Amino acid sequence: MRPQVYLDHAATTxxxxxxxxxxxxxxxEQFGNPNSVHRWGQQAEHALYTARQQLALSLNCSADEILFTGGGSESDNLALRGAALAAQACGRGSHLITTAVEHHAVLHTAQQLADHFDFDLTLLEVDAHGCVSAQQLADAIRPDTVLVSLMQANNEVGSLQPVAEMAAVARARGVLFHTDAVQAASQLELDVQALGVDLLSICAHKFYGPKGVGALYVRKGTQLQAMQTGGSQEHGLRAGTQNVPLIAGMAAALQLVQQRRTTDNENFxxxxxxxxxxxxxxVPESRLTGHPQMRLPNHASFVFRGVxxxxxxxxxxxEGVAASSGSACKTGDPRPSGVLLAMGLQPEWARGSLRLSVGRTTTAAxxxxxxxTVERCVAALRK
Structure with a gap:
């Protein structure tokens, strides 16, 4: 029987x-609405309280700095739109900075703010590994800059960005700093005090939790405009009854990551x-994409010329191998990856991208x- 090998843990776990x-x-049995006053509601509310405390411990922040969302994309949207529009409304400025290799939840949101809300958008160029420098950010910040968004780990090529260094540059200039830590949370420590960020997004299904739930860390004093109105949940910033089971699962999953991180990362x-x-x-005419050392422990990404x-x-x-061509959100798109093109790869290379990401159950076999299988399949496609 043909082996079944799942190597797409960067897409979901x-x-x-x-x-x-x-x-x-x-x-x-504990099905209550956490916004109800009776005992069923109180049980559900206690579950939210406990989960919030657990996440705060994992992120090294206060429980009231945690907002529950419907996933990583929603967390990114709330961070960018909420912070940018609040800053604009207060007259602090209308300039945003991000990079060309962010997840579309950040890039498309930033572009929409530029197209429809009169923001000026600067995209920092990346090097051949998909990385940016603190000096680039320092040079790009202007008096009217209100927000910088930089992912901690790239979902397509696995490269790690110097988030703490970049956040320090932004903080010294009085600019809010958001990091998309969705891909990083399964393997990297997310100490928001050490990172120095004002906003941080995570998503449970990337770290052995359920789909459809995420969280946004919001440093005390950071002003956001609500993106979903209709109720007072999540400090009035994300209206709607909270998904108690998924939130409990997310908190448990992140705790488990902390307990297993050292052993898992060594194995990965x-x-x-x-x-x-x-x-x-x-495989002839193959290249590794992303940084050769400063990358996620479980992440391997390649390009194959002419494939x-x-x-x-x-x-x-x-052949029984589950993989991705990059972001799970773009698989099937015939166009070359924008991330790879931003890194300077020619289309004949960028079209042949492959991401393989190992997980807890992956074996040497x-x-x-x-x-x-990759060797055999690439050879067949080149015939």
């Missing part, structure tokens, strides 16, 4: 058994090293099979 156990009571790094070495050695990345994904799937 399975719900951990401990996380499922934490959620189940709130789907059945060993598997990833074998994956990268194997593909680069066995259709989407055709490669289909062949890999037939899975890696060996994946390398052999």
């Amino acid at each position: 399975p719900v951990a058994p401990e996380v499922l156990a934490a959620m189940l009571p709130y789907f059945s 790094l060993q598997l990833r090293t074998g994956l990268i070495a194997g593909v680069l050695q066995r 259709d990345g989407n055709a490669l994904l289909r062949r890999l799937d037939v 899975d890696v060996d099979y994946a390398v052999q």
